[in-house]
Amino acid sequence: MKDISIYIHIPFCVKKCLYCDFNSFSDKSGYFTEYKNSLIQEINSFEKANDFTVRTIFIGGGTPSVLPSLFIDEILNAVGRKFYIDKNAEISIEANPGTVDYDKFSDYKKSGVNRVSIGMQAIQDRLLRILGRAHNKDGFLKSVESVRKAGFENINFDIMFALPNQSFYDLEETIKTAVSLSPTHLSLYSLIIEERTPFFDMYEKGEFLPVSDEDDRKMYYLAKDILKENGFLQYEISNFAQKGFKCRHNIVYWERKEYIGFGLGACSFFGGKRFHNNYSIDEYIKGERFGGFEDFTEKDALAEFMFLGLRMNKGISRKEFFDYFNTPINNVFGDVIKRNIKKGLLFEKDGRICLTEKGFDLANIVFEEFL
Ligand code: SF4
Numbered sequence: 258m259k260d261i262s263i264y265i266h267i268p269f270c271v272k273k274c275l276y277c278d279f280n281s282f283s284d285k286s287g288y289f290t291e292y293k294n295s296l297i298q299e300i301n302s303f304e305k306a307n308d309f310t311v312r313t314i315f316i317g318g319g320t321p322s323v324l325p326s327l328f329i330d331e332i333l334n335a336v337g338r339k340f341y342i343d344k345n346a347e348i349s350i351e352a353n354p355g356t357v358d359y360d361k362f363s364d365y366k367k368s369g370v371n372r373v374s375i376g377m378q379a380i381q382d383r384l385l386r387i388l389g390r391a392h393n394k395d396g397f398l399k400s401v402e403s404v405r406k407a408g409f410e411n412i413n414f415d416i417m418f419a420l421p422n423q424s425f426y427d428l429e430e431t432i433k434t435a436v437s438l439s440p441t442h443l444s445l446y447s448l449i450i451e452e453r454t455p456f457f458d459m460y461e462k463g464e465f466l467p468v469s470d471e472d473d474r475k476m477y478y479l480a481k482d483i484l485k486e487n488g489f490l491q492y493e494i495s496n497f498a499q500k501g502f503k504c505r506h507n508i509v510y511w512e513r514k515e516y517i518g519f520g521l522g523a524c525s526f527f528g529g530k531r532f533h534n535n536y537s538i539d540e541y542i543k544g545e546r547f548g549g550f551e552d553f554t555e556k557d558a559l560a561e562f563m564f565l566g567l568r569m570n571k572g573i574s575r576k577e578f579f580d581y582f583n584t585p586i587n588n589v590f591g592d593v594i595k596r597n598i599k600k601g602l603l604f605e606k607d608g609r610i611c612l613t614e615k616g617f618d619l620a621n622i623v624f625e626e627f628l
Pocket residue numbers: 269270271272273274277278279281318319320353376
């Protein structure tokens with residue numbers, strides 16, 4: 258049996274954050290039941306499930322915790338009836354403060370969830386309001402208390418930095434508060450102002466100034482230093498974990514292993530192909546779930562292997578590249594690797610090629626060279 262990971266998309270939120278361009282809606286609570294039923298039908302209709310052992314499941318969104326916990330139980334039961342789930346599988350759910358309490362977390366635990374990812378973003382109510390988040394500091398602290406009380410040990414907080422009007426002190430306070438609550442994992446992302454979001458319009462109108470690249474980097478290092486001092490190991494550009502608590506599901510993406518996505522617009526990498534589901538919720542509910550294949554050449558696959566693998570601190574192994582593509586890495590990227598080692602952006606150790614510290618800062622420039 259081959260290993261597989263499963264992603265389940267729940268596209269509902271309490272309200273739309275001002276910076277969000279994700280596949281999610283804040284005004285469709287009337288769709289909850291039909292959506293859940295269609296999702297379960299999609300899982301039930303998956304062919305060849307018997308060939309696989311599920312190692313990780315990630316229920317993401319949106320805000321999966323807006324659904325009644327019984328729906329999450331039904332969805333996980335459907336996966337369990339269809340697939341063989343490894344008894345040590347990592348089963349994560351994303352939960353936003355204000356949509357969860359002790360009872361809901363206890364229900365998740367009974368359904369088999371063993372990892373919770375909470376959207377913290379920042380600890381200051383002032384910044385949460387700027388982001389248009391539905392929660393405040395108090396709501397976040399209550400969620401953490403409930404998730405602990407329900408017995409979860411493996412907990413991630415998502416944090417954002419480089420926010421409009423965020424000072425270095427604000428970020429320090431956010432990271433120190435997060436650390437004081439003893440999560441096992443932290444994801445740290447710089448705010449990106451995406452087109453077609455209210456934030457983009459506000460930025461265009463000059464309502465706020467974006468954080469300079471220099472300050473963005475300073476903030477990143479400030480956060481990294483506090484996390485290091487507190488025993489968090491960085492294992493990917495944006496991800497930090499206590500020993501033994503790396504997110505196994507995300508590593509599947511970065512190592513370019515296969516996964517199946519269920520739910521609205523969910524992406525899959527399966528059978529060597531990339532494809533996605535329908536983005537129209539009305540069509541998805543009617544059973545028109547398939548969205549289309551992605552155009553993906555061998556050249557794209559080679560480049561993707563490099564830039565996904567280089568996101569991780571452990572980088573890329575020459576042997577794994579050979580096993581994956583049946584060709585030595587130097588035949589494809591020898592010149593690019595040599596050039597970037599000379600520039601001080603990559604280094605090689607024990608058959609692994611990794612980004613240097615400078616390389617991490619200029620990661621996008623390095624990645625482009627592999628395209
Ligand atoms: S909670 Fe997450 S998915 Fe929902 S609107 Fe906010 S950022 Fe987007």
